[in-house]
Amino acid sequence: MATYPAVLSAKTVREAEQLWALTHGGSTWPLMVSAATSFVHRYQAAFNIRQPILVVAGQGNNGGDGYYIAKLLQQAGKPVLVFAPFGLPKQGLDAAQAMHEYLAEGGKIYATQAELTQAFVGLQTLSYQFSPTAKITYPVVIDALLGSGLARPLSQAGIDIINFINSNAQQVYAVDVPSGLDADTGQPMPVCVKATATHSFIAYKPGLLTANGPANCGELSLDSLGVETDVVLATDDKASSAAPKTSRWQYDPSFTRLPCRFGNTHKSCHGNVSVIAGIGNMAGAAIIASRAALHAGAGRVYLQCDPSHFAASLAQSPEIMFADNIHSVLASKAVLVVGPGLGRSEHARRVMTSILDPMHCNRQGLGVLDADALRYLAKHQQTVANWVITPHEAEAADLLGISAAEVTANRLVAALALYEKYQAVVVLKGAGTIVAHQAGVNFCHAGTPAMATPGMGDCLAGMIAALIAQGLSAVDAAITAVNWHASVGYQLAQTQRVVLASDICQQLKLTPL
Numbered sequence: 081m082a083t084y085p086a087v088l089s090a091k092t093v094r095e096a097e098q099l100w101a102l103t104h105g106g107s108t109w110p111l112m113v114s115a116a117t118s119f120v121h122r123y124q125a126a127f128n129i130r131q132p133i134l135v136v137a138g139q140g141n142n143g144g145d146g147y148y149i150a151k152l153l154q155q156a157g158k159p160v161l162v163f164a165p166f167g168l169p170k171q172g173l174d175a176a177q178a179m180h181e182y183l184a185e186g187g188k189i190y191a192t193q194a195e196l197t198q199a200f201v202g203l204q205t206l207s208y209q210f211s212p213t214a215k216i217t218y219p220v221v222i223d224a225l226l227g228s229g230l231a232r233p234l235s236q237a238g239i240d241i242i243n244f245i246n247s248n249a250q251q252v253y254a255v256d257v258p259s260g261l262d263a264d265t266g267q268p269m270p271v272c273v274k275a276t277a278t279h280s281f282i283a284y285k286p287g288l289l290t291a292n293g294p295a296n297c298g299e300l301s302l303d304s305l306g307v308e309t310d311v312v313l314a315t316d317d318k319a320s321s322a323a324p325k326t327s328r329w330q331y332d333p334s335f336t337r338l339p340c341r342f343g344n345t346h347k348s349c350h351g352n353v354s355v356i357a358g359i360g361n362m363a364g365a366a367i368i369a370s371r372a373a374l375h376a377g378a379g380r381v382y383l384q385c386d387p388s389h390f391a392a393s394l395a396q397s398p399e400i401m402f403a404d405n406i407h408s409v410l411a412s413k414a415v416l417v418v419g420p421g422l423g424r425s426e427h428a429r430r431v432m433t434s435i436l437d438p439m440h441c442n443r444q445g446l447g448v449l450d451a452d453a454l455r456y457l458a459k460h461q462q463t464v465a466n467w468v469i470t471p472h473e474a475e476a477a478d479l480l481g482i483s484a485a486e487v488t489a490n491r492l493v494a495a496l497a498l499y500e501k502y503q504a505v506v507v508l509k510g511a512g513t514i515v516a517h518q519a520g521v522n523f524c525h526a527g528t529p530a531m532a533t534p535g536m537g538d539c540l541a542g543m544i545a546a547l548i549a550q551g552l553s554a555v556d557a558a559i560t561a562v563n564w565h566a567s568v569g570y571q572l573a574q575t576q577r578v579v580l581a582s583d584i585c586q587q588l589k590l591t592p593l
């Protein structure tokens with residue numbers, strides 16, 4: 081499997097900083113200088129304005145980055161205001177040094193909103209039409225209030241400051257992490273800055289990539305600042321603690337592993353998928369999963385469902401074929417999609433018993449267990465190595481025997497626990513989908529709220545199965561399908577308010593390899 085940028089917990093990033101300092105003269109100060117320089121460079125176009133730029137700086141080293149950014153902007157002749165609502169940095173921190181350098185450049189710091197407003201109005205160019213009753217809007221705000229050191233829920237004063245930023249800024253550029261967002265879980269505590277863009281340092285943190293992270297980071301970028309994370313990762317790998325290992329968390333934004341098609345090929349070279357689904361009023365789930373498998377390139381797609389759905393299915397995709405019964409499906413060794421619209425009847429129970437019979441479960445790349453198959457699994461609790469399981473948060477909660485709120489509170493921990501318990505490749509769906517597997521964890525930060533529509537999971541399940549059928553390992557198929565699905569949805573959402581599973585199916589076959 082290819083290697084992508086590491087994703088580290090806030091604690092591991094701190095350890096990496098300290099290790100870097102040990103081999104670079106004992107100080108982390110150069111990292112703060114690099115971080116601030118990288119930030120100013122990254123957003124130089126946005127900072128090239130004549131209106132004052134507002135830096136909101138906290139007391140820790142996130143604030144320190146903010147002070148050094150303010151110094152660099154001041155040096156470049158930009159009008160800058162620093163707002164320090166929590167007070168000045170504590171002596172001894174890199175942040176205190178950065179603040180002193182900013183002050184030495186002639187920079188000013190404001191402690192209250194009233195002082196800030198007065199200074200902002202005073203700095204306006206003559207063309208700015210200010211009315212005392214008008215709401216102040218800051219064209220560019222640099223958010224350096226809180227970073228990876230957020231340690232507890234915000235006080236009311238903290239909440240007020242974040243709300244002030246969100247409601248008074250035209251554009252917000254977040255330093256490392258949008259303030260108020262928990263860098264490990266992606267949960268707002270209880271509110272967070274909604275950034276236009278976030279430039280993060282040393283490594284991505286899980287909270288930027290899952291839960292509320294993707295919606296609040298805006299455009300996300302990273303500068304490693306030259307900090308090698310291998311040493312700290314090797315230490316983490318060897319540690320005997322029960323804490324989840326961070327050594328193989330990756331952010332993989334690509335889906336370049338779509339199987340290629342070479343000359344002199346035929347449909348038998350691209351694998352078979354069988355979708356076992358669809359009873360009663362749930363025919364749509366079966367049709368979507370099988371269409372997705374077809375459009376994602378599977379050589380043949382069979383549907384095993386209630387015969388009353390055949391006509392509807394053929395009307396959508398005449399290429400689909402029908403399997404007689406569950407035994408012929410299992411004998412065929414096709415890659416399976418089990419569960420969409422399967423229901424929880426006696427018939428579903430019999431299907432699941434046959435499918436999870438150890439006799440059939442000893443080969444690699446069996447396929448995908450989704451929806452009602454997961455509800456069955458939650459009841460019957462057995463490991464399902466060789467399968468991909470694709471729960472949303474409520475299904476994950478059921479599988480783990482915890483509440484959905486507990487899954488939401490820490491999606492990464494839930495995904496790791498699912499892997500531990502079921503030994504399958506786990507695709508925990510939702511904003512910032514997480515794929516947990518034997519070799520680590522992969523995050524998908526793409527996607528869009530426009531995809532929160534029915535049938536999306538059925539579509540993803542069909543895609544994963546199609547990629548396994550075309551020769552990808554279960555892990556690669558899961559990661560690739562998740563990214564492909566999210567990126568197609570994102571593209572469609574540029575011109576659509578909502579994206580339907582059928583839209584994604586339709587688009588898959590148009591994706592260039």
Ligand SMILES: NC(=O)C1=CN([C@@H]2O[C@H](COP(=O)(O)OP(=O)(O)OC[C@H]3O[C@@H](n4cnc5c(N)ncnc54)[C@H](OP(=O)(O)O)[C@@H]3O)[C@@H](O)[C@H]2O)[C@H](O)CC1
Binds near residue numbers: 145228238
């Ligand atoms: N020097 C370096 O190596 C580099 C640091 N970088 C940047 O630093 C931050 C991490 O800095 P850190 O000081 O660890 O943490 P923060 O600045 O994010 O926050 C710590 C301060 O915030 C206070 N705090 C914590 N929780 C709250 C809260 N809920 N409400 C209000 N204040 C809070 C905390 O106060 P304590 O009382 O708990 O001490 C601290 O004052 C990282 O994000 C980077 O931006 C650069 O990456 C370069 C290298």
Ligand SMILES: [K+]
Binds near residue numbers: 225259
């Ligand atoms: K921040």
